[in-house]
Amino acid sequence: MNITEEMRVCEILDINHELEKVFNRHGLPCLGCPGAEQESLKEAAEGHGIDIESLLKDLNEQVKEL
Secondary structure (H helix, E strand, C coil), X not given: CCCCCCCEHHHHHXXXXXXXXXXXXXXXXXXXXXXXXXXXXXXXXXXXXXXXXXXHHHHHHHHHHC
């Protein structure tokens, strides 16, 4: 599985809730956020001033370890 910037945040969290730790490390407390259901990863990152490339890299590395 490869996480992309077009995926909704809730879709990513549904893969494995351990991915929430990656979001938190990047300053995105997504679990329970109403935007997680509607926003793409890119929209969430842009809205919080997060580097999307770094976030994607970390999420995809974590997915490989699960």
